[in-house]
Amino acid sequence: MAYKKEESFDEKVTAGLIENYRGAIELLGEDPEREGLLKTPERMAKAMQYLTQGYGLDAKAILNGAKFTEAYSEMVIVKDIELYSMCEHHMLPFFGKAHVAYIPNGYITGLSKIARVVDVFSRRMQVQERLTHQILDAIQETLEPQGVAVVIEAQHLCMMMRGVSKQNSVTTTSAFSGQFEHAATRAEFMKLISSDLISRR
Numbered sequence: 723m724a725y726k727k728e729e730s731f732d733e734k735v736t737a738g739l740i741e742n743y744r745g746a747i748e749l750l751g752e753d754p755e756r757e758g759l760l761k762t763p764e765r766m767a768k769a770m771q772y773l774t775q776g777y778g779l780d781a782k783a784i785l786n787g788a789k790f791t792e793a794y795s796e797m798v799i800v801k802d803i804e805l806y807s808m809c810e811h812h813m814l815p816f817f818g819k820a821h822v823a824y825i826p827n828g829y830i831t832g833l834s835k836i837a838r839v840v841d842v843f844s845r846r847m848q849v850q851e852r853l854t855h856q857i858l859d860a861i862q863e864t865l866e867p868q869g870v871a872v873v874i875e876a877q878h879l880c881m882m883m884r885g886v887s888k889q890n891s892v893t894t895t896s897a898f899s900g901q902f903e904h905a906a907t908r909a910e911f912m913k914l915i916s917s918d919l920i921s922r923r
């Protein structure tokens with residue numbers, strides 16, 4: 723996506739974050755004046771703005787920007803969209819894959835826009851459940867399709883690096899609307915996202 727370049731970050735926000743991160747580094751027992759850490763508060767300030775830039779992006783505008791009239795009314799699935807987000811409880815990353823489908827009702831959207839919408843909502847402080855619903859709602863409300871399905875599988879560093887320290891747990895969340903509320907349609911979607919057609923060629 724058109725990710726923000728570092729130099730486009732708001733100067734005031736960057737300056738404030740630098741100040742805060744310098745303090746945090748000191749409180750954690752490090753010396754922010756030592757050579758290797760001199761630029762670290764600034765790097766952190768920019769990295770965090772990058773990782774939360776979704777607040778400034780409009781998912782509906784992205785989808786509407788490539789909304790095309792089309793009679794196709796079968797399921798469209800974009801699967802294995804990698805995502806990186808930040809858990810809002812610990813500000814630690816969670817990462818994994820999103821699988822998104824919709825059944826058009828007169829309109830389709832550019833395929834890349836589905837992946838961009840995943841990024842818009844991932845690049846924020848999140849919980850996986852809300853992220854799942856926000857993706858679904860944005861697609862439902864702009865394309866007004868016959869249905870939307872979103873499945874996210876993710877690993878949370880807050881459960882891996884600290885706390886309960888479970889290295890292999892994967893959290894799956896899902897949200898369905900319209901036609902996907904019917905068992906048969908949902909089953910078809912689940913079967914298709916579980917298949918591995920490309921790699922079997």
Ligand SMILES: Nc1nc2c(ncn2[C@@H]2O[C@H](COP(=O)(O)OP(=O)(O)OP(=O)(O)O)[C@@H](O)[C@H]2O)c(=O)[nH]1
Pocket residue numbers: 809810811848849850851878880881884885886
């Ligand atoms: N539902 C949900 N919970 C999350 C997500 N990311 C992190 N969490 C959980 O948020 C909870 C916060 O619980 P607290 O008891 O307040 O925090 P904590 O003492 O750090 O919890 P532990 O991680 O168990 O040590 C933890 O159980 C996390 O595993 C998410 O995306 N969705």
Ligand SMILES: [Zn+2]
Pocket residue numbers: 809810811812813814878880881
């Ligand atoms: Zn967490």
